[in-house]
Amino acid sequence: xxxxxxxxxxxxxxxxxxxxxxxxxxxxxxxxxxxxxxxxxxxxxxxxxxxxxxxxxxxxxxxxxxxxxxxxxxxxxxxxxxxxxxxxxxxxxxxxxxxxxxxxxxxxxxxxxxxxxxxxxxxxxxxxxxxxxxxxxxxxxxxxxxxxxxxxxxxxxxxxxxxxxxxxxxxxxxxxxxxxxxxxxxxxxxxxxxxxxxxxxxxxxxxxxxxxxxxxxxxxxxxxxxxxxxxxxxxxxxxxxxxxxxxxxxxxxxxxxxxxxxxxxxxxxxxxxxxxxxxxxxxxxxxxxxxxxxxxxxxxxxxxxxxxxxxxxxxxxxxxxxxxxxxxxxxxxxxxxxxx
Amino acid sequence: xxxxxxxxxxxxxxxxxxxxxxxxxxxxxxxxxxxxxxxxxxxxxxxxxxxxxxxxxxxxxxxxxxxxxxxxxxxxxxxxxxxxxxxxxxxxxxxxxxxxxxxxxxxxxxxxxxxxxxxxxxxxxxxxxxxxxxxxxxxxxxxxxxxxxxxxxxxxxxxxxxxxxxxxxxxxxxxxxxxxxxxxxxxxxxxxxxxxxxxxxxxxxxxxxxxxxxxxxxxxxxxxxxxxxxxxxxxxxxxxxxxxxxxxxxxxxxxxxxxxxxxxxxxxxxxxxxxxxxxxxxxxxxxxxxxxxxxxxxxxxxxxxxxxxxxxxxxxxxxxxxxxxxxxxxxxxxxxxxxx
DNA sequence: CCGGTTGACTATAACGATAAAGGCTATAAG
DNA sequence: CTTATAGCCTTTATCGTTATAGTCAACCGG
Numbered sequence: 001x002x003x004x005x006x007x008x009x010x011x012x013x014x015x016x017x018x019x020x021x022x023x024x025x026x027x028x029x030x031x032x033x034x035x036x037x038x039x040x041x042x043x044x045x046x047x048x049x050x051x052x053x054x055x056x057x058x059x060x061x062x063x064x065x066x067x068x069x070x071x072x073x074x075x076x077x078x079x080x081x082x083x084x085x086x087x088x089x090x091x092x093x094x095x096x097x098x099x100x101x102x103x104x105x106x107x108x109x110x111x112x113x114x115x116x117x118x119x120x121x122x123x124x125x126x127x128x129x130x131x132x133x134x135x136x137x138x139x140x141x142x143x144x145x146x147x148x149x150x151x152x153x154x155x156x157x158x159x160x161x162x163x164x165x166x167x168x169x170x171x172x173x174x175x176x177x178x179x180x181x182x183x184x185x186x187x188x189x190x191x192x193x194x195x196x197x198x199x200x201x202x203x204x205x206x207x208x209x210x211x212x213x214x215x216x217x218x219x220x221x222x223x224x225x226x227x228x229x230x231x232x233x234x235x236x237x238x239x240x241x242x243x244x245x246x247x248x249x250x251x252x253x254x255x256x257x258x259x260x261x262x263x264x265x266x267x268x269x270x271x272x273x274x275x276x277x278x279x280x281x282x283x284x285x286x287x288x289x290x291x292x293x294x295x296x297x298x299x300x301x302x303x304x305x306x307x308x309x310x311x312x313x314x315x316x317x318x319x320x321x322x323x324x325x326x327x328x329x330x331x332x333x334x335x336x337x338x339x340x
Numbered sequence: 341x342x343x344x345x346x347x348x349x350x351x352x353x354x355x356x357x358x359x360x361x362x363x364x365x366x367x368x369x370x371x372x373x374x375x376x377x378x379x380x381x382x383x384x385x386x387x388x389x390x391x392x393x394x395x396x397x398x399x400x401x402x403x404x405x406x407x408x409x410x411x412x413x414x415x416x417x418x419x420x421x422x423x424x425x426x427x428x429x430x431x432x433x434x435x436x437x438x439x440x441x442x443x444x445x446x447x448x449x450x451x452x453x454x455x456x457x458x459x460x461x462x463x464x465x466x467x468x469x470x471x472x473x474x475x476x477x478x479x480x481x482x483x484x485x486x487x488x489x490x491x492x493x494x495x496x497x498x499x500x501x502x503x504x505x506x507x508x509x510x511x512x513x514x515x516x517x518x519x520x521x522x523x524x525x526x527x528x529x530x531x532x533x534x535x536x537x538x539x540x541x542x543x544x545x546x547x548x549x550x551x552x553x554x555x556x557x558x559x560x561x562x563x564x565x566x567x568x569x570x571x572x573x574x575x576x577x578x579x580x581x582x583x584x585x586x587x588x589x590x591x592x593x594x595x596x597x598x599x600x601x602x603x604x605x606x607x608x609x610x611x612x613x614x615x616x617x618x619x620x621x622x623x624x625x626x627x628x629x630x631x632x633x634x635x636x637x638x639x640x641x642x643x644x645x646x647x648x649x650x651x652x653x654x655x656x657x658x659x660x661x662x663x664x665x666x667x668x669x670x671x672x673x674x675x676x677x678x679x680x
Numbered sequence: 681c682c683g684g685t686t687g688a689c690t691a692t693a694a695c696g697a698t699a700a701a702g703g704c705t706a707t708a709a710g
Numbered sequence: 711c712t713t714a715t716a717g718c719c720t721t722t723a724t725c726g727t728t729a730t731a732g733t734c735a736a737c738c739g740g
Contacts (some may be wrong), residue, residue: 004698017719035442035695036383046426046440049388056413056423070711073396079426080434082441083396084387087417089606094506100386101422102375123371124433144376228479301437344728357689377726380695 007033028193038279039102046074047082048308049103051121053111053174054222056085061313062223062252063280064297065109068131071301072107074297079309092116098124106310108133112174112190129304134192135318149293149323150200150249153275156325157245158208158290160333162273164234165210167217168228168253170194178221179231180203186217197249197277202286216243217279222252228256229263236272237265244272244334251276251283251292258330261340269332279326288329298320352508374629379442387422388412388648389443394562397424397630402563402592403620404637405449408471410445411641417651418640432456438464445648452514452530466516467654469644471669474532475658481662482659486533489633489663490540490589492631493615496631497585498548498664502613505550505581506575507541507557508593518561519542519571525555534559537589537617540649548647549630556583562595568596569603576604576612584612584674591616591623591632598626609672635663 006021039045050072052059060066076083084103089096098120104126111118113134121128122139127141158165172181172189189195191310208218219233228248236242250252254276261272268274268288279294299321306312379385381386390412392399400406416423424443430437434602438460445467451458455476461468462479462634469480498505512529514520529535558571567671588594594616601612608628610616616623619634639661647650 008698031465032439033698034696035440036376036379037383037725038440038698039442039725040380041723042698043376044440045375045442046437047422047442049422050694055410056416057406057410059402060397060406060409065395066400067477069400070395070396071399071423073427076396076437077430080427080429080437082387082389082424082426082437084422085413086414086422087420090417097386097416097420097422098379099372100375100383100384100420102387103422104380125371247696266592344726372724372729374726377695380697380725381727381729383695552719 001225004033005235009114018055021128022156043104045102045104047084047103048076048305049084049098049101049106050109051086051098051106051111051117052109053088053115053117055088058222059109059289063222063282064250064278066253067111067280067297067303071298071303072305073301075093075305075309075311079311081309089117092120096120105129107131107308110191110193112171115174116138125313127308128305131300131304132193133185137318140314140316140319142300142307142321143322144300144323146196147200147203147280147283149295149325150197150202150247152200152325153277153291153293154201154204154247154297156327157208157247157275157331158204158210158275158280159241160273160331162245162334164241164243164334165205165215165245165247167220168232168246168248168257169198169217170253171221172219172321176221178224178227181217181219183213185219188317194249195211201247220256223250225252225253225256225259228257229260230255232257233258233264236266246272246274248274248276251278251280251290254290254292255282255286255301258290264301269330271336273331273333273334283326284328291328291331293327294324294326296323298306342477343394344373347472350657354469359467370454373587375442377412379472379511380450383444385442385444387424388416389426389438389441389446390449390458391426391438391446391451392449393428393455395428395456396480399425399449400563404563404590404592404618407620407637408641410640411643412645413641415645415649415651419651421649426506429457434461436460446676447471449535450531453532454530455514467648471640471644471645472533478656479654480647480659482652483531483636483660484640484661484663486536487543489635489665490537490617491543491588492663492665493617493631494541494544494587495547497587497613497615497671498544498550499533500613500671502585502674503550504581504583504674505545505555505585506572507538508586508590508597509538509556509559509591509626510589511639512559516561518559518564518567520524521557521559521637523553525559532631534589547591563590563592565592565596565599567602568593570596572597572600576601576606579595585671586612586614588616591618591620593631594630594632594670595622595626598630601621606655609670610675613671613674615671623666624668631671632666632669633663634666636661 004019064270086097106121108130110132131142135141160233170193172194197291205212220228246257248257254274274291276292279292283292304323348357386615406669426437447460448470471482475481500562511531512534545552560568588599594614597614601608606612616630616632623630
């Protein structure tokens with residue numbers, strides 16, 4: 001129909017006819033083309049889906065995730081795409097939003113390895129970009145070198161002579177567990193980010209001549225600071241073998257640890273050194289300011305979205321963004337060497 | 341096709357045939373019905389759109405908005421709908437996400453009166469629910485009695501004898517302005533919530549025999565606490581006629597005001613009383629704990645979404661949720677009566 | 681043995697849009 | 711005067727699904 005052109009390509013027909021069409025369309029109660037028809041014909045839905053295993057509000061509460069969302073939002077605004085956030089899937093055997101929703105592509109954010117959700121999404125055969133996940137063959141991916149970054153910052157701490165370390169880890173297995181984990185669980189790790197950062201810490205520990213197996217790893221559910229604070233208190237309370245440095249895989253958990261230390265009357269960094277990861281905005285403003293790794297979370301979102309909307313070409317090569325060690329005040333040498 | 345039934349209505353055909361179909365579909369590379377076709381036929385898109393004039397990340401940073409989002413998210417998860425957040429529209433003359441996006445209905449949240457966006461959305465002729473907005477004819481609406489609630493809390497403060505008041509207002513006109521506003525601007529107010537709360541404060545002031553025209557109103561852009569803190573400092577610095585009570589239209593701004601007072605060496609509530617609105621989670625935990633109005637933000641989201649997905653019948657009557665005055669510690673009588 | 685009922689599957693016809701090709705007129709070129 | 715070109719508009723076909731109506735065999739009671 002010429003009506004289609006009237007709405008979509010003003011330049012293709014005379015202003016006169018266009019006016020007549022728009023006018024008569026209006027009083028026939030026609031308010032422009034319906035997305036359903038367009039979608040069938042052209043495949044264009046006008047929205048990008050975002051899939052993440054956590055409850056939707058968490059995507060924004062968490063400063064790091066929220067920077068990522070802000071990056072996506074910018075691109076969505078520029079191109080006037082909707083951002084369709086998919087709710088977590090409880091029962092994968094039933095029909096899910098993944099199967100039904102009308103979108104142009106999927107951004108997968110921090111979905112655990114081997115999750116059945118991934119297969120389902122790939123089944124939709126739409127453009128897909130993974131972020132902060134293990135590389136999937138034939139799928140675009142954006143991320144950072146988590147292992148290298150973790151090694152850098154852990155090395156920075158260990159060079160100061162710390163021997164007693166504790167690790168606050170992001171989710172290792174998606175079962176809602178928080179607490180001290182054993183080696184077996186670490187082996188079965190399905191969180192790509194947690195695994196890579198653990199490897200980075202391990203690299204640095206080995207460099208420093210410390211047995212990584214002797215370093216306790218506390219897994220903290222959904223990057224929660226209250227949870228991090230709770231477990232930090234558990235291991236800081238100990239009189240003997242108390243860690244002099246805490247490796248936290250996120251700034252948010254590092255703040256939880258910081259709060260725990262303060263509440264136990266310990267001074268940071270005098271009594272304990274604490275490092276984070278992400279460099280969220282609050283990291284520079286805390287007392288003490290957090291030594292951390294800066295990662296371009298917002299740029300990750302922009303890049304993932306840019307690939308979806310076609311601003312960037314779709315490539316299945318891993319797009320690695322750079323990180324930077326930010327040295328602030330939360331790290332110092334151990335006060336009393338407790339022996340090797 | 342029987343294929344459709346195989347996917348959508350397992351019970352309608354024999355398990356045997358269903359298996360055969362699913363199997364041969366799978367190796368023909370068919371991964372289930374495409375939304376485009378279903379949408380054309382049935383109109384179902386699998387997602388609810390949310391429209392709000394602020395940048396997307398703000399919807400979640402702000403504790404009150406984020407509670408609202410959490411309410412929507414719950415319902416979306418239960419029914420496995422996507423939640424399509426629409427980006428703010430900069431240029432309404434061009435094609436926007438509103439016109440193009442494939443969704444089943446719109447939730448409009450806090451859009452200013454007479455905004456051209458509203459007409460555009462209504463043009464889509466999909467189920468629509470407004471929240472915290474002026475009532476539109478023939479459109480479902482969810483909200484609270486802002487005027488009554490504001491009157492309650494302002495009355496509570498004024499009964500204690502305060503005569504010098506300052507008001508921190510939510511957005512009055514959508515032009516990004518922050519600062520002291522004149523009566524003309526108040527008259528032209530396009531924010532339904534701001535207007536109703538202003539009216540409630542005015543009611544209470546009149547009840548107390550105070551001329552509302554003499555009470556300064558500071559408008560704060562996008563409910564920002566830093567901005568609220570800045571302007572609060574401006575009027576608390578004054579030696580003469582310094583307000584002894586601050587009416588803030590949100591807890592977030594109240595916290596900004598609290599910070600400002602503290603930084604100026606004033607004690608709350610001894611030197612200044614501060615009230616908020618919303619009862620966000622942080623309101624109970626601050627020092628002093630905030631006296632405020634509890635409003636069911638999460639329930640608003642649930643209800644709006646429930647109407648969209650059909651859990652609740654679509655009615656164009658205003659759905660009013662209830663509020664409650666929460667008396668905590670941030671309000672006291674004025675220390676020195678400064679004369680009437 | 682027959683009409684009626686049930687159950688299991690199949691055929692048809694739309695939903696609303698746009699890409700692509702086709703027609704028609706007016707002007708330009710030969 | 712004929713043919714080519716361009717501009718503008720119209721026709722046709724098709725995207726993938728599901729509601730509806732229809733077919734067909736088997737079964738059942740009379």
